[in-house]
Amino acid sequence: MSTRDLALAGWQVRYTQRSFWRNRRAAFFSLFFPLLFLVVFGTLLGDVRLDSRGGLRLIDFYVPGIVTYAIVLIGFNATAMQLAALRENGILKRIRMTPLPTWAYVAGTVGSTLLVMAASVAIMLAVGVLAFGAHLRLSTLPGLLVTLLLGGACLTTLGIAASRVVGKPESGMGILMVVTLPLIFVSDVWFPLDDAPGWLSAIAGAFPLEPLASGLGVAFDPSTTGVGMSGGDLAVLAAWTVVGCALMTRTLRAVTRRD
């Protein structure tokens, strides 16, 4: 992995970004769809207070929830779909015939997706704070950033790994939704699940979505003292990131293998 290869990977990120933003529909789906939820929920219910959570304003629940949704949508679903498309459409085969290392091309694709994720998260945080007065403050910003970075890495590595089980890109979105949609519903992302049965919460807590939403929520909770980190949530995310890295490595090996 030379400096030249890193520069090439950087160029691939740039070209992929340029292509991405020109496709208005994909850009709209990735960015504005989650934003639409935020605006609708924030406008209708933002000021409602949750007695079960010490009077927490609903907007301080929605912002971390919808940021989580965006990270899943882009980091997991979109990454898995794109890598499956690279494989199924013969693009990786084409790259293998050139001097560009396959990893540099894949890194360009994944890097570009990470930038889209960062843009999406930044927009939602900005709208949440500026338009709806979500309770983000400097003291908990470190915790928020650490949780975002870990969550983004976690879902992206899992997304790369999941590209292996996505077959044809046309049917892939359905397969991914079967995994992500139920998890989103049980993970305290869309609506507060204070009355959910204990076993359901335990299942949700074992997957990365609930800890991500909960970890991000800590930073928005006015009752939080300290830097806004939730050790338990970060530990689950870190464990899943390790799993994601291991599975991702296997997937990437399979991708570069010849028969």
Place this chain on the structure above:
Amino acid sequence: MRRAIEAHDLHKRYGDVHAVRGVDLTVAPGEVLCLLGPNGAGKTTLVELLEGHRLPSAGSVSLLGRDPARGERALRDRVGVVLQGTFLQDELTVVELLEMHARWYDRPRPPDELLELVELDAARDARARDLSGGQRRRLDLALGLAGRPDVLFLDEPTTGFDPHARRQAWRTIQALRGEGLTVLLTTHMLDEAQALADRVAVLAHGEIVAEGPPELLGGRHERPAEIRFALPDGLGPADVPTPPGATLVRDGDGVLVTAPDGVAAAHRLTGWALERDVPLAGFRVAQPTLEDVYLSLTEAHA
């Protein structure tokens, strides 16, 4: 280096399927070799073995003196592969895609030169997704040439082209051959092989069944010529002198002469006609076409 591509006793098996069965093949630097064969003959597998995209079950491949399966970068830098393509970044323009690919190589061909070479200047700022099928194929070709390769693998370069576009693609390939490029071309189209190839290899059931310059393939030049013409009223085939070694039969309203030496037979027949002032309407001499030879070769091995 004496050989640009060299394969020796190459085999590829997939389970019970023996797709390539002992192929020996050499391509000299600067030569255009055309690989012909019906669907399922093993063309794609053979080409992928030569490219290093697949590993042989047995035998050896050498590409520019190296083992292509090792995927060495220095080798990839000198080899172009034209695949029928999709582009992930299909919102990029033609010139942007050419720039992107050019960055990957040590001695790239400038995008403007590529555009001129494949006659795609008019579409330089069009997005890849908006190109017509023919334009896409030309972009594929340009991308394969982006690294100024010494060897080019070209898979059915003009499938789906109109006649004008085909001639244009042929001009591009002929121009590159003039620069010393080695080309391994696969095609279904025999006129394409005839127009471009220095040598043709016919693949059937995983084996090379004939190999040679297009005009000599399968002993084509040694096959008898066919001479056809019509006779005026009052004359029949029996009135025509049979040239030495030839056979002469009625063919519909006219006459068919099959002669091992077409030139001598034609000379004899036209001499007779001029002497007697007999018009030989529709007089024509034909060697078997490459297609005739190809069909007889691949049918014999079916």
